[in-house]
Amino acid sequence: MGVSGKKILIAVSGGIAAYKIHFLIRDFIKKGAEVQVIMTPDAEHFVTKLSISTLSKKPVYTDFYSDNGTWNSHVEMALWADVMIVAPCTANTLAKMVHGMCDNLVIATYMSAKCPVFIAPAMDLDMYQHPSTKQNLELAEDYGHFIIPAENGELASGLIGQGRMAEPETIAKAVEDFFNSGSTNKSLEGKTVLITAGPTYEAIDPVRFIGNHSSGKMGFSLAEEASKRGAKVILISGPSSQVINDQNVELHRVTSAKEMLVKVFEFYENADIAIASAAVADYAPKEVAKEKIKKNDDSLTIELVKNPDILKTMGEKKSHQFLVGFALETQNEEENAKGKLEKKNLDMIVLNSLRDEGAGFKNDTNKIKIFTKTEKKEFDLKSKDDVAKDILNFVESQLLK
Ligand SMILES: Cc1cc2nc3c(=O)[nH]c(=O)nc-3n(C[C@H](O)[C@H](O)[C@H](O)COP(=O)(O)O)c2cc1C
Secondary structure, X not given: OOOOOOEEEEEEOOOHHHHHHHHHHHHHHHOOOEEEEEEOHHHHHOOOHHHHHHHHOOOOEOOOEOOOOOEOOXXXXXXXXXXXXXXXXXXXXXXXXXXXXXXXXXXXXXXXOOOOEEEEEOOOHHHHHOHHHHHHHHHHHHOOOEEOOOEEEEOOOOOEEEXXXXXXXXXXXXXHHHHHHOOOOOOXXXXXXXXXXXXXXXXXXXXXXXXXXXXXXXXXXXHHXXXXXXXXXXXXXXXXXXXXXXXXXXXXXXXXHHHHHHHHHHXXXXXXXXXXXXXXXXXXXXXXXXXOOOOOOOOOOOOEEEOOOHHHHHHHOOOOOEEEEEEEEOOOHHHHHHHHHHHOOOOEEEEEEOOOOOOOOOOOEEOEEEEOOOOEEEOOOEEHHHHHHHHHHHHHHHHOO
């Protein structure tokens, strides 16, 4: 499936990241898509029509009017497209899009488009942080557009932070996933899936915390897969660098176990399936110092108190939900996992062992075993995206029983 045979309209605006667009065009063409590129007049300072038209195999338009007295039809191009991608999207072009300031070919085409629109913003650090940019991105999201967030890194100005346009592969993946999701079965249509992900951070003082190595990847992969299957997804994540571009996923970021508990119970009642993949800290400092603790003594004792057990509370309050827990064990794995399944009133538990190479916290892969009260299933080492598929397939098979 992917982009093969799809008509892709790419609008380039005037930012340094415009050079990356060549790679995206080449990738789409290689994969069998038809690509039409339009540019703002300013984009011509950054890339040439010649290089782009050579790669896209079509003329590139920047203006309404042609030299021969005809005009370039924004309406025709807009209606032709299966998808429109604005990349890089400058602060200026974004503002014009969301406020309907239709003074160039790109904006006129955008405003005539009925297809899904993807926006890959690219700006310098402070432009990206500016309240107007944030508000405009929110507006674009409200219009139903897909935002592919800018990434962190070194910016053209030399500053470091968020603002770099997403890499061409990331943009291509977002678009391909969109087309692929149309062909996957909507087996979770009408269901609400609540997922927790990532670590929690428990503050010691204003600058320090107790945390763990959880990356949040497993939970984000589950959220993405559940959404592809048509579910409405509530994703509650502790601090992590994972991002998600998906309109069916409502992401709530929290920091501590206590905050996660409160957020979970805002949504638990209405969830059909709840998957707790977060690595919640078991203990938190009894008191959080108001000021940074100074290095005065040779040793420092911090008294820890037990955090609320979110999963156990979910088990206690379970009514209709299908509740899935995770166990990350280092010894007596199966016994501990099965014990947790019973004690916490779970319907299913996913075990990953730190003894298995490639499994657990930071890896892109995972190797799991699934237990219910009556069944056990073992899986091979796979990417976390594929593990998410296995987990949801198993959940669905249980729901049918
Ligand atoms: C060297 C250079 C780099 C620029 N990079 C960006 C950028 O990454 N993002 C952005 O929003 N504007 C950037 N600008 C400013 C835009 O080019 C400017 O706002 C322009 O009006 C955008 O027009 P357009 O949105 O119609 O293409 C840059 C300007 C220069 C001179």
